[in-house]
Amino acid sequence: MFTDELGKGGTNAGGPGNSAGPHGGAAQNLVQLITPEGERISHPEYDIWVQDVTDEQLCSLYEDMVAIRRIDTEATALQRQGELALWPPLLGQEASQIGSGRALREDDFVFSSYRENGVAYCRGVDLTDIVRVWRGNASSGWDPYTINMATPQIIIGAQTLHATGYAMGIQNDGADSVAVTYFGDGATSEGDVNEAMVFAASFQAPVVFFCQNNQWAISEPVRLQSHIQIADRAMGFGIPSMRVDGNDVLAVLAATRVALDRARHGGGPTFIEAVTYRMGPHTTADDPTRYRDANELEDWAAKDPIARVKALLDRKGLLSEDFEAHVQAKADAVAREMRAGCINMPEPEPLDIFKHVYSTPNSWLDRQQDHYSRYLASFGDPAEATSEEGAR
Amino acid sequence: MTQMTFARAINSGLRKSLENDPKVILMGEDIGALGGVFRVTDGLQKDFGEHRVVDTPLAEAAIMGTAVGLAYRGYRPVVEIQFDGFIYPAFDQIVCQVAKLHYRTQGAVKMPITIRVPFGGGIGSPEHHSESPEAYFTHTSGLRVISVSNPQDAHTMIQQAIASDDPVLYFEPKRRYHDKGEVDESLDLSTALSMEKARVVTEGTDVTLVAYGPLVKTARDAAMAAADEGISVEVIDLRSLAPVDFTTVEASVRKTGRLVITHEAGQSGGLGAEVAASITERCFYHLETAPVRVTGFDIPYPYSKLEMHHLPGLDRILDGVDRALGRPNSLSGLEG
Ligand SMILES: Cc1ncc(C[n+]2csc(CCOP(=O)(O)OP(=O)(O)O)c2C)c(N)n1
Numbered sequence: 001m002f003t004d005e006l007g008k009g010g011t012n013a014g015g016p017g018n019s020a021g022p023h024g025g026a027a028q029n030l031v032q033l034i035t036p037e038g039e040r041i042s043h044p045e046y047d048i049w050v051q052d053v054t055d056e057q058l059c060s061l062y063e064d065m066v067a068i069r070r071i072d073t074e075a076t077a078l079q080r081q082g083e084l085a086l087w088p089p090l091l092g093q094e095a096s097q098i099g100s101g102r103a104l105r106e107d108d109f110v111f112s113s114y115r116e117n118g119v120a121y122c123r124g125v126d127l128t129d130i131v132r133v134w135r136g137n138a139s140s141g142w143d144p145y146t147i148n149m150a151t152p153q154i155i156i157g158a159q160t161l162h163a164t165g166y167a168m169g170i171q172n173d174g175a176d177s178v179a180v181t182y183f184g185d186g187a188t189s190e191g192d193v194n195e196a197m198v199f200a201a202s203f204q205a206p207v208v209f210f211c212q213n214n215q216w217a218i219s220e221p222v223r224l225q226s227h228i229q230i231a232d233r234a235m236g237f238g239i240p241s242m243r244v245d246g247n248d249v250l251a252v253l254a255a256t257r258v259a260l261d262r263a264r265h266g267g268g269p270t271f272i273e274a275v276t277y278r279m280g281p282h283t284t285a286d287d288p289t290r291y292r293d294a295n296e297l298e299d300w301a302a303k304d305p306i307a308r309v310k311a312l313l314d315r316k317g318l319l320s321e322d323f324e325a326h327v328q329a330k331a332d333a334v335a336r337e338m339r340a341g342c343i344n345m346p347e348p349e350p351l352d353i354f355k356h357v358y359s360t361p362n363s364w365l366d367r368q369q370d371h372y373s374r375y376l377a378s379f380g381d382p383a384e385a386t387s388e389e390g391a392r
Numbered sequence: 393m394t395q396m397t398f399a400r401a402i403n404s405g406l407r408k409s410l411e412n413d414p415k416v417i418l419m420g421e422d423i424g425a426l427g428g429v430f431r432v433t434d435g436l437q438k439d440f441g442e443h444r445v446v447d448t449p450l451a452e453a454a455i456m457g458t459a460v461g462l463a464y465r466g467y468r469p470v471v472e473i474q475f476d477g478f479i480y481p482a483f484d485q486i487v488c489q490v491a492k493l494h495y496r497t498q499g500a501v502k503m504p505i506t507i508r509v510p511f512g513g514g515i516g517s518p519e520h521h522s523e524s525p526e527a528y529f530t531h532t533s534g535l536r537v538i539s540v541s542n543p544q545d546a547h548t549m550i551q552q553a554i555a556s557d558d559p560v561l562y563f564e565p566k567r568r569y570h571d572k573g574e575v576d577e578s579l580d581l582s583t584a585l586s587m588e589k590a591r592v593v594t595e596g597t598d599v600t601l602v603a604y605g606p607l608v609k610t611a612r613d614a615a616m617a618a619a620d621e622g623i624s625v626e627v628i629d630l631r632s633l634a635p636v637d638f639t640t641v642e643a644s645v646r647k648t649g650r651l652v653i654t655h656e657a658g659q660s661g662g663l664g665a666e667v668a669a670s671i672t673e674r675c676f677y678h679l680e681t682a683p684v685r686v687t688g689f690d691i692p693y694p695y696s697k698l699e700m701h702h703l704p705g706l707d708r709i710l711d712g713v714d715r716a717l718g719r720p721n722s723l724s725g726l727e728g
Pocket of ligand 1: 183
């Protein structure tokens with residue numbers, strides 16, 4: 001849908017984020033191209049990576065961010081109405097997800113966690129598919145190969161290894177696509193993520209590690225996970241890194257392009273820490289007031305990723321009433337489509353639980369399925385059953 | 393037919409798989425120049441290159457997790473876990489990812505990963521080098537688990553495992569690596585006995601003795617010793633541990649009326665319990681007596697000077713056969 005729509009920012013092997021360059025080493029400043037007030041500020045190294053972004057494209061980045069915030073609000077509402085069992089909101093992380101998601105090419109492959117619905121949106125996911133899993137109607141929302149994005153991962157950090165392995169495969173194939181993996185700040189403590197970085201560096205695999213540091217891992221603050229800036233961890237593995245303002249869609253776009261370009265040209269892995277904030281709860285089952293200071297939320301609300309682009313568009317005179325109405329209509333339309341898809345989703349069949357455990361028949365399972373289907377059949381036609389006990 | 397060791401037979405099977413399918417890729421620690429600590433991959437890197445036979449950093453979760461990513465990309469990774477006791481760091485990736493991705497993606501993503509595990513004791517190793525972790529995996533749906541007991545099976549079943557679209561745990565009895573046997577390398581996979589099937593190793597009429605992996609040889613020796621005493625033992629090599637080919641075991645038990653199961657792994661929750669329960673369910677009225685298990689103890693694998701007490705040997709198996717037959721045995725006089 002949106003892949004590569006923005007075009008490439010050009011190649012620059014000696015660009016920012018190189019381990020030899022000013023941003024490759026220890027504690028880096030946050031890369032920022034748009035201030036919280038919506039002022040476009042220049043950056044000597046990153047500007048060239050977004051110089052092709054037209055006003056129209058800036059407007060469409062804004063539109064996508066508004067759309068996924070709307071999707072997020074709608075899904076939260078669906079959960080509150082009992083239509084979804086659970087929902088992990090991405091509120092506050094729109095710039096990280098749209099900025100990086102739109103930098104990708106169609107043949108790049110994403111391995112994400114459960115929170116990257118904005119990235120899935122960029123990959124062109126069917127809107128109903130986004131909520132399928134959370135409604136409990138399927139174990140995966142989509143076929144990974146239709147949008148080149150793996151089934152969201154619940155095991156924290158496991159997907160970083162899958163991306164690295166996939167990237168090793170890309171390398172073997174002699175292709176120039178890239179595997180991109182998304183994970184949180186908490187995940188960086190997991191062994192898998194650290195092992196993934198070892199493998200990625202050793203084999204110089206074309207993989208981008210995209211960490212959304214949203215400051216919290218459920219109730220645990222990032223300082224409990226890491227004593228140093230997360231981006232600096234990569235250095236120890238020999239992986240160049242960037243620390244970018246995750247609430248600044250242009251900065252994220254630029255940084256992701258740097259990383260993708262390096263990977264495509266044989267430069268190996270890159271680690272991006274997008275510094276952002278999870279403004280909502282961890283999931284709809286969480287209560288952040290138990291562990292989080294209200295002032296903190298206020299501080300971050302002032303850095304809202306959507307308000308920021310909006311202010312920039314306003315400064316540029318691009319925020320017409322027509323445009324705003326168009327964006328609102330688009331957001332309402334996607335929300336409506338998702339809601340309808342959610343509510344009208346067909347119920348799964350009982351015997352579906354036995355499907356796809358194996359790709360070829362399995363005598364143990366076939367016997368269990370046979371026995372269970374006989375058991376179900378013993379109730380007769382469920383429509384004729386008069387009580388909960390059925391035929392008994 | 394060629395005489396070759398068990399290790400060589402696997403090597404030759406791996407070689408054929410590498411030759412036949414460019415998507416097959418071997419990964420593991422020391423499998424390249426060294427040829428693996430047991431030399432099972434000897435010479436393969438030299439002939440297929442370091443992109444087909446990959447020496448990996450020392451990280452089992454990563455070996456397994458990157459194999460998942462490679463499978464996503466259409467590769468068929470064959471990973472070597474250096475020793476049984478080192479599979480645990482990779483456990484999460486195996487049971488949560490390798491086993492479940494096909495199910496989770498409704499069949500869209502195949503995980504044709506073969507996990508080679510040298511397993512079992514009897515070679516005088518230090519701790520973590522002699523374990524029998526198969527029950528963890530037979531309990532995990534989505535995985536196929538096989539164990540080989542002779543060079544011919546080792547040769548054909550490794551190729552069958554690699555060709556399978558499902559993930560396969562392939563357990564190699566390390567104390568048999570140097571045993572020699574006849575191997576027909578030209579055996580066609582489509583006509584060879586399926587890796588899902590159990591095999592009757594020795595026919596008999598008095599008692600069914602079920603074994604797999606390293607104990608098949610011991611069980612066969614026990615059957616020969618029993619024959620000297622006039623007892624006819626039918627030995628079955630399970631070959632597939634998940635699923636177990638109960639049809640073959642059931643047919644045997646219907647004939648003999650008695651069942652003994654033996655494995656090196658500890659008893660509680662082990663595969664023997666599954667075989668005993670399932671056979672009891674399937675042919676209760678054909679059993680003359682309760683199934684008997686002759687297994688390792690529920691202890692951490694002992695230091696090597698005592699490992700032979702833990703491992704079921706010929707005499708312990710024969711004692712089990714006596715129990716099944718109601719002959720005088722070490723537990724005579726005990727109720728239950
Ligand atoms: C291996 C594992 N351990 C624990 C959990 C439970 N869990 C789910 S989300 C989460 C916090 C993750 O935080 P982070 O990596 O920062 O990502 P975020 O949710 O903030 O995006 C935890 C502990 C899990 N899913 N997997």
